Amino acid sequence: MTMGAVMYSRETTTQGSYDPAALVEQINNTILPGISHRNGFRGINVSGDPSTGTAWILTNWDTVEDLVASRQDADQLRRQATQALGGTVLGVREWDLPVVHVSDRPPTPGLPINVNRHFYDPTQLHEVVSFFAWVAEPMYRSSPGYRSVRMLVDRTTGEVLVGSVWDDEASLEEGFSRLEPIRDRAVEKGMKFVERTRREVIFYLAQ
Template identity: 30%
Template sequence: MFVRTVYATGNPERIDRTLDGFRAEAVGLLTAQPGYRGYGLFADRELGKITMGSWWESAQAERDSDRELRARRAELLAPFEGTAATALWEVAVETPPGEAGPGAWFRVVRTDADPAAVDRMAEVFRDRALPVLEKSPGFVSAAMLVDRATGRASVGAIFADRETLVASRGPQADARARAVAAAGVTVWSLEEFEVVLLDHRRS
């Protein structure tokens, strides 16, 4: 499985218009593409950040869909966007998607490691960090995405609401520190976003 992520920053005063556009069109555009398996749209309305991820059954399906959808994605981002970056990831570890209703929140941690250590990093997350995460009240789902060429990884977790996300910060910080030490990786960002839209097709 592969995931295309988009990370955009812009004027917070114009974020709602762009989010409304993606809510109205994204799932319809994506489901028309072969190999589509899911989508998530997340926002930091205060700072002016949007991140999103679309899931694909193969790297070829991701490439084909990106070619078809790139122009419309740019149009939808245009009212808000100041910067935008797109990346392709391989899914190394994932839990069942789970169900998240209104008010859900998303935490994402990005790390760097030696590319030769990617499998070790995924093993540590699966065997040490994920069991702790899954026991957290309000936990919905999680995934580790990796770029084997660079050693980068992105670990995302969805919680049922902001209250349980906030309550998980301390325990997850401790678990993350242990996993980072065991895997030999460097954390370079930690962010939290409101869940705007989720669409799961992976089952």
Template identity: 25%
Template sequence: MYVRSIYATGDPATLDGVAEALRTEGRELLSAQPGYRGMGLFVDREVGKLLVGSWWEDEASRQASFESLGKRRDELISPFARTLAIDNWEAPVARRAEDLGPGAGFRLVRMDVEPGDIDLLVQTFRDTSLPKAQQVPGMSGISLLVDRERGRAAVGSLYTDREALAASRGAVAAIRGETTEKARVITRSLEEFEVVLATAVPHA
């Protein structure tokens, strides 16, 4: 699986309108693209942050959708976005949730990792971190994303509600600490969001 993430910051007052446009028209446009496997839409209304993740069967589908939808995507996001970062990822480990919507919570952890240690991170996450994380109450899905060329990784985890997200912080911090030590990674940032939409398209 492959992922494209769009991270935008801007005026909180304009965030809800853009999030609604992405939830409706944006999702419709993505779902019409070959190879589309799902979408996540997350917001921080207080600070003014928007994160969109789209999931694809292969790199070719991800790239084709980027080229096909670029103009309309920019039009949908531009009323809010003052800064915009678009990244491409491989998803070597993904335990994705059933559809979630408002009220659910999302945590994103970004990490730096030497390119030569990415396979070590993937193995450590799959064998050690994932089984422990799935025992955390309220966790509904978790994925590891990697960028092998740039030496970056990210972990996204979904929770059934914001209370479960908050209650998980201590347990997840312990798991994260063990993972970073074993896999030789550095945590670059940790953010939490409200879920607007998180949906996966089941394989036929």
């Protein structure tokens, strides 16, 4: 992670028949051929919750201009993939991605993901991002079983998602407990903790 090297993400949330193998097939055969040639494309991450049949597809982009330019292709590919899978698109969102770090052991399918959802005063997000980058992220990196962490930010609403990938459930819970003092400090800075959810890695590609 390098401060200032902000990327951008488009998040598509789908629900329906939960079939990771079929979803990966659509990613390889439909989505990647349709977007990987676009300027600024930096990869795709897919996670899911088998208990609800929900999947989240994140495509990552170098600049906001790259993100905007890819919208039309993304809409068409979303319709094609959703029709083939028989699911429903619940929503599409675009996020700033100011902090992302992947260890020398990148995420692989089946690994657990912890997602924390917060809200802040939008006018204080610059300070919040800096705090996360220089205080929280190093603690993630040094935690046993850590694989990756990313911070998604909506600068209009103040919503923040922090997703982290771990070797197993034990290291995930240990990491969550280890970072409790950081969350306490974030509350002092105005964080409103909304929820904590679990997902699993379905697909991971960075470039």
